[in-house]
Amino acid sequence: MAKEIERKFLVRSDAWRQHLCKSSKFLQGYIITDTDRSVRVRIKDMKCATLTLKIGHVGLSRDEFEYDIPLEDGLEMIDKATGSVISKTRYNVEYGGYLWEVDVFDGAHQGLVVAEVELDNPEDDPPLPPWVGREVTGDKRFSNQWLATCGAAAERRNGVSLKA
């Protein structure tokens, strides 16, 4: 079991592309969700699958259990996911000694670009790259779970801006 500590920002320019190291294509779906917990399946580059349980409220720190599972199982679970399946490309970007992950969404969430930095402890204060915009750490509307299960619909209904 790991603790997940991260900060999340919207991205306002493409300048991060000059720093990027590598990228992967993710498909992910939620098998089952509740207010404070979720079970997610993720397919990476159509080659491997992981199952992730998160327990605790969306925010700076949650309990996370993650296991590799057979790709075939993962694909069957994606078929049975609730809500919409998230499709995105994740770019790894090093900035100021920290590894940032920039997620460029397509499909139902095309146009949304989010940057996350993982912290060893909550007091870490990473330098912010010039290409990040508004911080959305702890804002459940930008969690993948929310995007998958109610994101697109709620954006239309409430006029919530996904822009930086």
Added chain:
Amino acid sequence: MAKEIERKFLVRSDAWRQHLCKSSKFLQGYIITDTDRSVRVRIKDMKCATLTLKIGHVGLSRDEFEYDIPLEDGLEMIDKATGSVISKTRYNVEYGGYLWEVDVFDGAHQGLVVAEVELDNPEDDPPLPPWVGREVTGDKRFSNQWLATCGAAAERRNGVSLKA
């Protein structure tokens, strides 16, 4: 991914004990449940842990994905289970060429004894041992999920009999 096909009965006498092969002690809890799916953690003999996702309505056949996980993870999940943790001893009993599992519950469900036989296909017609009583296949009130998340409370409220 496996299909689970089984019939379930209440047990009306202790006569099955003369046939028993081996037994294991199970602790199990539900991490998250919804109407047609659940995620369960099971600790066997305090030695190993498995995580099981079931998708589909409770009944004769459901999709089931099962993975071994570290015992330490399993025990942490049991701590975070929703509802009550189920504690039972499972006895393997061979009868008429079929393997029956007799679950003797303790803790919150003391007094409940349930026998299940797993079938290779829904047309299988195993001979019924004389010690089984009322069939409860597909009755969600006798699913472990229901027993863990609302069983004890509902039994008190509705006077539902758990007896054979």
